[in-house]
Amino acid sequence: MVELISRDEHEKLYLQLYEILKKKIENQEWKAGTQIPTEEQLCNMFKVSRATVRNAILELVRQGYLIRQQGKGTFVNKDYIESGIIFTTILKPIFVNNETNYKKSVATKTVMMPLDILSNELNIPENRHIIYIKILWFNEKNVSVIQESFIPINICPQLLEEDLGAQSIIDILEKKCGIKITKIHNYFEINLLNKELALSFNLPENHPVILLTQKVFSGDTVVFLNKIYKRDDKDKLFIAFQRKL
Amino acid sequence: MAERKIVRDIMLELFEYPHIPYWFSIEQVIKVMKASFIQSQKHTDPLVVLVFDEKYNLLGTVTPKDVLKGITSSNFNSSVLSHVTVEEKTEVDWNSLFGEESKNLAQKPVSEIMLPAKHFVDPLDPVTKAAYLMTNLDLPVLPVIEDKKKLVGVVRMFEIFDIISDEIIKK
Structure with a gap:
């Protein structure tokens, strides 16, 4: 199920999208090492612009949730700790x-x-x-x-x-x-x-x-x-x- | 005239050249030179490595020639070289020049083979002063020190020659 972005909230769209995608990783809906949908697919899924998707992904890369591989795509970081108690x-x-x-x-x-x-x-x-x-x-x-x-x-x-x-x-x-x-x-x-x-x-x-x-x-x-x-x-x-x- | 040009006009950034600390061994310098001068697609002439102390003060420079001199075997009898040009049959064992001993010599610290940095120019000094120092002291590069304490760059013969030769051939 696709979580919708609220356009009534004051929070920037890309930050909302960032939280949604982060949850997908933390809930293991997107498993470690797997490739995530393309920017275009994400645009269609969440009805947002490419810039919004790009900023959200960039932040997830910065935070270590995702890694980008030149010419291959964007993947869920294998080193991301996906299970266990977080301290x-x-x-x-x-x-x-x-x-x-x-x-x-x-x-x-x-x-x-x-x-x-x-x-x-x-x-x-x-x-x-x-x-x-x-x-x-x-x-x-x-x-x-x-x-x-x-x-x-x-x-x-x-x-x-x-x-x-x-x-x-x-x-x-x-x-x-x-x-x-x-x-x-x-x-x-x-x-x-x-x-x-x-x-x-x-x-x-x-x-x-x-x-x-x-x-x-x-x-x-x-x-x-x-x-x-x-x-x-x-x-x-x-x-x-x-x-x- | 050339006197109008100052050192600041021609000096190069320090990071054009590889940096090493004085405690690096000659072997490590060789690796730096290979990575920076030979494997790299881009390097700045002349081939020189800058040697620094713990507080990032410039201590000296080292060139490939200094390295080769530093690892030349002491077993090699250089006195026979004086006969090479006159006596065709004189046998020189060139293979002994860089033999097994050179590997041991390459473990010496670079500080033992570097050319100490004793002469400097200020960014506001005339290019002619840099020309005089470099030609008379045979320096690969000349360090530029601002306010007598901060190293801000180096000058090399290429730019000095370019400026001064322009003045000479100008009609």
Whole structure:
């Protein structure tokens, strides 16, 4: 059954359509990985203009519900969590318990080229400049966490000028560069410290630490990559989830 | 006259050239050069990579020539080269020039082979000053620093030559 759009409501048509289509995905009427109807079909289904359909779809892509594949069409994102209880979390500058005890020091803010795996993870060519930021997080006198961030320069060139001591990278991307973060993929693994990181931690080379890799998206675009190394000390990596009411 | 032209008129954007930090190894520089100069359909001459520190200050430049010199095997006896032109039968083992040792040498940091950035111009400096520095110091590119602190671009010989040669052949 097609849910109708109300033309009496003040809410913009595309936002109404966005909510209707979002429900189709959340209710699994449109299943993960399947192709959705074409723009023309949606225009006919909801008796709205192509611009309205396009804006609604664009927003669903931005929010991570849909992905566009060049020359193939628009599909329901397989990574979209379609079942289970939905919880929310708050993005904090650092994911540890006792976060108030942590102080940060920006050790590096420079520009480089994304070689090898970085180019793949950011989904950009190796000849595209990226901003590289390294932040040391101290609990008391020791470095407890090292955060390495890699941001394609075209995403937010202003980052180079900004003071990172008082604001987070995500805040700058959202507030100064107008980038809306729509999803973050988190990967946890054990990492053996290389020489350079070992030196920063004041630990021996190959010492094991936890590595949390965060791939941060706006729609389908990876806007930056975070590599967060946590050493073994009295604090732990900590992420709180709260039931979505 | 050429003196009327200033550096700002001819300088290029920094992002025309690849950037690397000083702790990159020579092997990593080689990969950057291959991706930026060889595999890429578009690159800006001359072939040069800019080397920066942690605070995005320019430390130096590195060219393919610097890389090849940096990975030249120390086993290669360059003294025999002086005989090559005069003694046809002198045997030079060219294969030893970039042998197994070069792979080890490629693990050195780029800071050991780069040309340090010691000379700069201001965007308001005359082009003639840039011409003098580049010709006398044999620099691949010359950094442009604004207000004595902010790196804003680079100049290269191509534009300098174009402007000055125009003045010379002008009737």
